[in-house]
Amino acid sequence: MNRLLFRLALVLVIFSGSSVISHAQSFKEGDFVIDLGANFSDYTATSLSSAPGSVTKTDKITGGVYSGGLEYGLFNWLGIGVKVRYDDYITSKDSITHFSPSRTGYDVILNANLHVIKTKHLDIPIGVGYGYSGLNYNIPTDTLVSTLKGKGAIFDVHVDPRIYFGNHFGINFHLAYTYFGYPQLVYADNKNGSSPNTTHLTATGINLGVGLQFKF
Numbered sequence: 001m002n003r004l005l006f007r008l009a010l011v012l013v014i015f016s017g018s019s020v021i022s023h024a025q026s027f028k029e030g031d032f033v034i035d036l037g038a039n040f041s042d043y044t045a046t047s048l049s050s051a052p053g054s055v056t057k058t059d060k061i062t063g064g065v066y067s068g069g070l071e072y073g074l075f076n077w078l079g080i081g082v083k084v085r086y087d088d089y090i091t092s093k094d095s096i097t098h099f100s101p102s103r104t105g106y107d108v109i110l111n112a113n114l115h116v117i118k119t120k121h122l123d124i125p126i127g128v129g130y131g132y133s134g135l136n137y138n139i140p141t142d143t144l145v146s147t148l149k150g151k152g153a154i155f156d157v158h159v160d161p162r163i164y165f166g167n168h169f170g171i172n173f174h175l176a177y178t179y180f181g182y183p184q185l186v187y188a189d190n191k192n193g194s195s196p197n198t199t200h201l202t203a204t205g206i207n208l209g210v211g212l213q214f215k216f
Contacts, residue, residue, distance in 0.1 A: 026123040026164060027115045031073035032216050033081075033162075037174055039065040039209025041087065047185075047201040061103070063089035065207055071113060079113045079125065101139045107154050108132045121170075123162040130155050133180055135201075146189040148199065152182035156207070168215050176207040 027033070043061040048054060066088070071081030087105035094101070113127035133154040139146040158176035184198040 025076070026118045026120060026162070027073060027079065027125070027215075028076045029073045031071075031079075033071040033073075033079070033213055034216075035067075035069045035071075035172060035211050035213040037065075037067045037069075037172070037209050037211025039067065039174055039207045041065050041089075041178075041205065041207050043178070043180070043203040043205030045180075045201060045203040047199050049197055049199045051197040061089050061203060061205075063087060063103075065209065067211070069111070071111065077115050079111075079115065079127075081111045081113070083107075083109045083111055083129065083131075085109070099140045101137065103135075103137045105133060105135045107134075109154060109156070111158075113160070121164045123164070124159065125162070126157075126159045128155070128157055129176075133182070135180075135182055135185065144189050144191060146187065148185050148187050150182050150185035150198075152180060152201075154181075155179045158207075162213055164215070170213055170215075172211045172213050174207060174209045174211065177204070178207055179204050 041061070041063050045059045045061050046056060047059070048056045064087075065085055067083055067085040069081055069083035071079045073079050085105075085107040087107065089103040089105070091101045091103050093099065109129040109131035111127055111129040113125035115123060115125045117124040131154055132151065134151045135149060137148040139148075156176045156178040158174065160172055160174050162170055162172040164170035180201075180203040182199075182201045185201055186194055186198055188194040
């Protein structure tokens, strides 16, 4: 993971030190861009409980990510903004209890985007995001409802090509490498309350999606 993050960061530095390719003002200082998107997520999660004798567990997590964001043109080549996301992860029905757990999350991310290529109808920003993330895992049975939930941080490196059909409206594509870190997820159930033990969980993977944007 560290090697990939280094390579992506190096790309950002190279682009920021070079001339931005611009033949038209598809993005400029003072612009506002609103976007809505739907993404597929594919993560590898590693968790470890603080309970004595616990071992590290690895799990694959996939699902959908639904987002809305706003970006402001600080300069002709630099935008800053915020994005809010809702994460709905895929789970399977338990073969014994026949109940289906739910795993959801929510994120609030601050973004900085470098607009490296701009033509009349094309804008390609690359950037980084950092923010707050929450995770909620519910496991129901006939008599017991268990939860594993907590808060942490999210970091991503992304590229979001935008295609405009005119001066304002268009579609966008999203590709990101994402990291989540939850230092203390708390387990609880409706009979015994909260457990004194916590779980440390990290996850890394990709987001791939499509969306709509409006610029004004």
